[in-house]
Amino acid sequence: MHAAVDSLSTTSASFLTSSSPLKSMSAPPAFKPYTISPIKAESRYSGLFHHTPRTAQEAELLEALQESENRDMGCKRSMLEMQALTVVAGIYNSKAQSQLQAAEQRKRHKTGSRKMGDGKAKYFSGDAFFEMCEADEQKKLDEAVEKERRLAEREVQTGRIWTWQDANKVIRSRNVDRRAKYAVGVTAWKVEKTAAKVEKCWTGWLKPKLADYEIEALLPRPKKKHTRRAGRGRGEQRPWVPKWK
Structure with a gap:
């Protein structure tokens, strides 16, 4: 067994006997x-x-x-x-x-922004490293502000959704009552129509229509409002770009 392992270490499959991790270029011999x-x-x-x-x-x-x-x-x-x-x-x-x-x-192609992630020596009092630290701190602050903004938007949107659901519940309740009144009216009209046929005369009123009972349409779901992100002032505007570009 040891002789086979020793002989394998001298071939192109020597990576199988090595303690180093495998790489994608290491391939066993073709069968x-x-x-x-x-x-x-x-x-x-x-x-x-x-x-x-x-x-x-x-x-x-x-x-x-x-x-x-x-x-x-x-x-x-x-x-x-x-x-x-x-x-x-x-x-x-x-x-x-x-x-x-x-x-x-x-x-290999992943680009990281860690200050000490590339393994190179750093001159801690140098301008480049100081600017990198400032950019990292500013990025963290911007991410925290953006997180708070999204959280506030979510809370506002949740409140609007609750209000919309409550309003639609009230509308549905009114529509149920009006549809019930419509059904009662149609039933009374059918009874009178049957009696009119027996007596061979016309009914005194027309068949009720659902539109006469003012069935309300449900309110549309409120859309999420996107507020302006930090970084663009109130007076700043986006540059005009022609549509054909």
Whole structure:
């Protein structure tokens, strides 16, 4: 076992024996499957197996041939399974390698704004580092102000939603009462119409219409109001840009 590991460390797959983390460029050697003859339903020695032995030696030879044939078939099935598993493992490794390479690429192109994140030496009293600290503090203040602004907007919008829901509940209640009155009126008109048919005369009034009962439409849902962010003064305006640009 140790000899195999030592010999592996001298090949292109030496990264497998190293303690350093794997990289996307580290790939195991490609697997080359071997050609295996297909498994046939009938053995090529089937004629001998149907032969009736005449002596004890022939019986022993037939038994040995049967054992050899069974061993050969077992080895062939094992080889097929191992090669299939190796091919599937190779597909998995290639996908994992591509994902690892994509993650390394994203990490490589990710630009951070940490003051000590690049690993370089810093001159703490230098202008560049001082300006970086000021920019970082200003960014934190802006983020805190923006968070408070969004929280205030959310609270205002929540209050408007509650008011809108209460108003629509009142409107729905009034509409239910008016629809009930409309149904009563239609029922009374149908009764009078039936009686008029029996008496062969006209009804004294027209069929009630739902529009006559003033069914109210529900109020639209209030939209969220976006306030002006900090950073642009009240008097400042956006530059005019032509529509064809």
